[in-house]
Amino acid sequence: MSVDLQPFAEFAAELADELGAFIRPLFRRPLDIVSKADESPVTEADRGAEQVMRKLINARFPDHGIVGEEFGAENADAEFVWHLDPIDGTKSFISGSAQFVTLIALTRHNRPVLGVINQPVNNERWIGIEGQKTTFNGKPVSVRKCPDIADATLYTWGAEILYGPRGPAVKSLIETVRLTRFSADGYAYGLLALGFVDIVADEGMKPHDYLALAPVVKGAGGHITDWQGREIEFGIGEKTLAVGDRTLHEAALNILQG
Known part of the structure; x- marks a missing residue:
């Protein structure tokens, strides 16, 4: 059965807005850096940003699942599950480089049907919705030809x-x-x-x-x-x-x- 994904896309954009407001003041600021078990770095920005997203998702879609990089899974066997990476590219973030993004995905029965790539410092946002044209800051975009x-x-x-x-x-x-x-x-x-x-x-x-x-x-x-x-x-x-x-x-x- 098909589902209208537009309301979820609009909500994902709201999540990205909230995350941007949280992350921007912490960019290029002194932060405590902790090494995880796999030796990858994590900061208060990663953890705090994911907590913001989880709170908003649980309030709007309490029957949805959530799987995040920092705080694991809840209700992961739900039909719809949000997958969250608050700062993808933490090494870039802690190095002062804006080549980091927030990644927000929604899966339905384990298939990704919605994806957001958000760069909050440059105010750049890609939104992909199953069956629709990807947009960048609200305008459709396309890959280029390169056959060789x-x-x-x-x-x-x-x-x-x-x-x-x-x-x-x-x-x-x-x-x-x-x-x-x-x-x-x-x-x-x-x-x-x-x-x-x-x-x-x-x-x-x-x-x-x-x-x-x-x-x-x-x-x-x-x-x-x-x-x-x-x-x-x-x-x-x-x-x-x-x-x-x-x-x-x-x-x-x-x-x-x-």
Whole structure:
């Protein structure tokens, strides 16, 4: 049964507004930084922002589930579940770089049907809704054509990826494309939707990292899967590949698969 997603999209925009108001005063300010179990950093901005979102969701949609990066899951078996990453790109945030975003996703039966990529400092917002055109600050956007992988611009999460077990595959992709940039996290997928980036390849992703990206990329005319070519949904996306021009997908996938 189809569901009108527009009310959820409007609410997600409200969440992004509230998060922006919370995060902006903390940007480029001294903050205590704590290392989590996986050695990734977390700040009071991450935790406080997620608490703001959880409070608003529970007040508006008490029957929905919530899964957040900082405070785990509640009612996760609900038909609709919100997946929250208050600051995707905490390393950028604590370094004073505006290449961090807030990611908000809504899944229905584990499939992402709504995604928001929000950059609160630059006031940039991408909204992807299943079956609709992705918008950037309210205006429709599209990926660009790039049929030859040798002409492509690639983003990947950080130079650290080259020293991990998937480093050789990513290095091969880097050596194939025209230009490579690092460390934009979810922001890179927004740039792909705007037509400035052709490929984004990431690994080590968690659901709160990848679920919001899929509706944004697909609604802009792009294609996004995991490294096995499977459609993104909850539990599928730890290794993510997004392309603007769909003709790049097979070539990039073959390289990443070695």
